[in-house]
Amino acid sequence: xxxxxxxxxxxxxxxxxxxxxxxxxxxxxxxxxxxxxxxxxxxxxxxxxxxxxxxxxxxxxxxxxxxxxxxxxxxxxxxxxxxxxxxxxxxxxxxxxxxxxxxxxxxxxxxxxxx
Amino acid sequence: xxxxxxxxxxxxxxxxxxxxxxxxxxxxxxxxxxxxxxxxxxxxxxxxxxxxxxxxxxxxxxxxxxxxxxxxxxxxxxxxxxxxxxxxxxxxxxxxxxxxxxxxxxxxxxxxxxxxxxxxxxxxxxxxxxxxxxxxxxxxxxxxxxxxxxxxxxxxxxxxxxxxxxxxxxxxxxxxxxxxxxxxxxxxxxxxxxxxxxxxxxxxxxxxxxxxxxxxxxxxx
Ligand SMILES: [Zn+2]
Numbered sequence: 545x546x547x548x549x550x551x552x553x554x555x556x557x558x559x560x561x562x563x564x565x566x567x568x569x570x571x572x573x574x575x576x577x578x579x580x581x582x583x584x585x586x587x588x589x590x591x592x593x594x595x596x597x598x599x600x601x602x603x604x605x606x607x608x609x610x611x612x613x614x615x616x617x618x619x620x621x622x623x624x625x626x627x628x629x630x631x632x633x634x635x636x637x638x639x640x641x642x643x644x645x646x647x648x649x650x651x652x653x654x655x656x657x658x659x
Numbered sequence: 660x661x662x663x664x665x666x667x668x669x670x671x672x673x674x675x676x677x678x679x680x681x682x683x684x685x686x687x688x689x690x691x692x693x694x695x696x697x698x699x700x701x702x703x704x705x706x707x708x709x710x711x712x713x714x715x716x717x718x719x720x721x722x723x724x725x726x727x728x729x730x731x732x733x734x735x736x737x738x739x740x741x742x743x744x745x746x747x748x749x750x751x752x753x754x755x756x757x758x759x760x761x762x763x764x765x766x767x768x769x770x771x772x773x774x775x776x777x778x779x780x781x782x783x784x785x786x787x788x789x790x791x792x793x794x795x796x797x798x799x800x801x802x803x804x805x806x807x808x809x810x811x812x813x814x815x816x817x818x819x820x821x822x823x824x825x826x827x828x829x830x831x832x833x834x835x836x837x838x839x840x841x842x843x844x845x846x847x848x849x850x851x852x853x854x855x856x857x858x859x860x861x862x863x864x865x866x867x868x869x870x871x872x873x874x875x876x877x878x879x880x
Contacts, residue, residue: 545712568716574706575747575783579815590704590747627712637715644850645710652716 545627545639548609553628556636557601557611560653567594567613567620568652593657596620608640611651622651660828663692667770667806669761669793671699671749671785673727674844679811680774681734681840682830683873688735689833695738695768696731699789704746707847714846722846730843733836740764750788754795757788761796770806773797777810777876780817798880809875824874831871838870 572588598613598620605623612621624640631637635654642648652658666687670676676684676696684694701720708714714722724741731739742760744752765773776790790810797805809826830837841848841855858866 545708545715570704570716572704572706575785579782582815629715631715631717635717637717639708639712639716641708641710641712645708645712646706647708647712647716648706650716658717 545629545637548603548607548625548628548638550603550607550609553603553609553611553636553638554601556628556630557603557613557653560598560636560655561601562597562599563655564595564597566654566657567596568592568650568654568658569594569620569622571622571649573648574646594620595657611638613653620651622649624649625651660686660690662690663687664771665768666692666694667764667768667773668694668696669699669764669773669775669789670696671744671783671789672702672705672746673698673700673723673730674702674841674847675776675786676734677730677837677841677844677848679813680873681730682833682837682871683774683828683875684734684736685833685836686828686830693738694734694736695740695764695770696736697740697742697764698727699742699744699749700746700785701727701741702746702847705847707849709846709849719846723844726844726846730840733839733843735836747785749785752788754792757792758795758799761792762799765796765800765806773806773808774875775808775810777812777817777821777878780810780812780814780821782814794878797878802880805880808878810878811874812876821876825877826875828873828875829871830873834870 570590577584578586596615598615600614604610609625610623625638627639629637638651640649702723703720775793776786778787778790781787
């Protein structure tokens with residue numbers, strides 16, 4: 545993955561506008577966070593292969609970045625995005641890695657379902 | 660260490676075997692005991708991606724599958740099964756279906772010893788759910804046919820609640836295999852291995868003890 549280049553990511557998002565897409569979205573602080581620090585409140589959320597269409601998209605912030613997708617009847621957003629890649633299957637992979645390089649958030653958009 | 664007829668190891672993640680049991684498995688294999696390792700998921704949700712990141716959420720399962728195979732080769736495991744569940748979803752599977760899947764494995768392999776996680780004392784929800792499914796499957800067997808079950812526990816409260824481990828294996832004679840196993844899971848252990856090697860060079864007693872002694876709790880039904 546590469547560090548986010550805002551204009552480039554916006555271009556990739558725009559390409560996917562108004563298309564039938566599949567979304568992977570997750571946030572996590574890892575299953576061990578509360579084991580190592582019992583005062584830590586562990587939380588996360590995950591959805592894989594949400595099938596939707598967005599009519600508008602925007603990348604915001606100066607890094608880490610925020611990305612919002614406006615759908616016909618709702619929203620998808622992620623914050624803390626640091627890296628991106630268009631992979632060999634032409635999927636737009638966006639991820640936020642924390643200060644130790646661990647994945648903290650992922651937003652991925654594909655025209656074909658994720659495995 | 661007692662000689663076994665067949666060992667079955669059931670864990671949810673590639674690398675679950677590395678720290679806690681790889682030495683024990685290597686010793687069983689040196690003893691001529693066949694070992695089957697059933698790994699439920701490919702650790703798809705791992706958070707270590709390298710820094711700078713060399714893995715993505717989508718490429719990680721492929722990387723970890725290869726690492727798991729490499730680790731099995733290092734230990735000498737000839738029968739590695741990848742069961743096709745997804746990381747962090749094991750606890751949401753239907754309990755009966757999961758336990759039945761474990762029963763099928765047990766029926767097929769007829770192990771004299773099963774190694775898995777101690778349900779409720781293994782920190783990660785996948786660990787607890789995997790252990791619970793194995794325990795349920797064994798519980799369903801007639802008492803006289805049940806294999807021994809050795810559980811791995813490491814939650815902060817485990818010794819308080821289930822006491823000290825009743826079985827401790829000294830694996831110092833195969834420590835090199837164990838370290839190579841940990842290293843095989845390089846995408847997840849990279850940072851730790853660096854730290855560990857320094858500590859080993861200084862022969863820090865706590866680290867040596869952690870590597871050389873593998874602790875198990877025998878499950879009582
Ligand atoms: Zn695990």
